[in-house]
Amino acid sequence: MLAVKAPHQIKATIRYVVKGERAIFYPSERDKSYWPGDDHEVAVTDLRTLDVPPSIERNGFTILRQNSAVRDFLDPLQIEQVYVPEAIALARRLNGAAHAIAFGPVARSDRSGNSESRLPAFGAHVDYGRRTIEDIARPLLREQADHWFSKRVVLMNLWRPISTVYRTPLALCDAATVDAGDLHDSEIRGGLDDPNRPPLYGYNLSFNPAHRWYYASRMQPEEVLAFKLYDSDASHPRWTGHTAINDPEAAADAPPRESIEIRTISFI
Numbered sequence: 079m080l081a082v083k084a085p086h087q088i089k090a091t092i093r094y095v096v097k098g099e100r101a102i103f104y105p106s107e108r109d110k111s112y113w114p115g116d117d118h119e120v121a122v123t124d125l126r127t128l129d130v131p132p133s134i135e136r137n138g139f140t141i142l143r144q145n146s147a148v149r150d151f152l153d154p155l156q157i158e159q160v161y162v163p164e165a166i167a168l169a170r171r172l173n174g175a176a177h178a179i180a181f182g183p184v185a186r187s188d189r190s191g192n193s194e195s196r197l198p199a200f201g202a203h204v205d206y207g208r209r210t211i212e213d214i215a216r217p218l219l220r221e222q223a224d225h226w227f228s229k230r231v232v233l234m235n236l237w238r239p240i241s242t243v244y245r246t247p248l249a250l251c252d253a254a255t256v257d258a259g260d261l262h263d264s265e266i267r268g269g270l271d272d273p274n275r276p277p278l279y280g281y282n283l284s285f286n287p288a289h290r291w292y293y294a295s296r297m298q299p300e301e302v303l304a305f306k307l308y309d310s311d312a313s314h315p316r317w318t319g320h321t322a323i324n325d326p327e328a329a330a331d332a333p334p335r336e337s338i339e340i341r342t343i344s345f346i
Contacts, residue, residue: 088121095264105194125294139250165236189334202251204307231346234305241333245324253305260319264279
């Protein structure tokens, strides 16, 4: 558990999945999803008030300042030519990786009228497991795939605000408090803002009172939440559950949350 000194906390309802259930999620048609929910009100600590900041090594996640040269995060060309290389470089640095790839950038907003596939995701989940990591990486690595997959493999999400976050922040569950028994298979049909994409496979979390949840108040565009979703080395924290939450302290007229996330696979 993270050491804290007079931390600031909010109360938020986290949608877990009923223990033992396998969910099917349709990001573009969410009413079709099968997600037997198990809602729990939990304390979510503002990590800015922690006595000891979180670290990837201890907790599976961290917050850092990392400016980007991207000027328009909705421009696919800038994402491909600028942001993807930035994400790869950051993942390599954070994980001490010999090689890394990046995939699945998605800009999200809770503004009215946004497409369902780009709305924030409410529900405690861990994006993908080993099956999807290999499905995505092997075609990109080609003849080098077996070589890189013989190494330690880390899947990490890099989450950045596009503008200051005043509502609907991202909450992260300390990976050191997540047990393998908390994970339940999940299938995502039409994920990563692509309704025609083959299914992706990950996990949803069932409730565990040992879970410890955190968020960062008023995140800025020059800040990044880096959090680990999979680690082939079981001696490290492996699964950072996460979800969007409703901040009870947000003003009624708070501007929409605008953010972008990108996944990285590191080979160490």
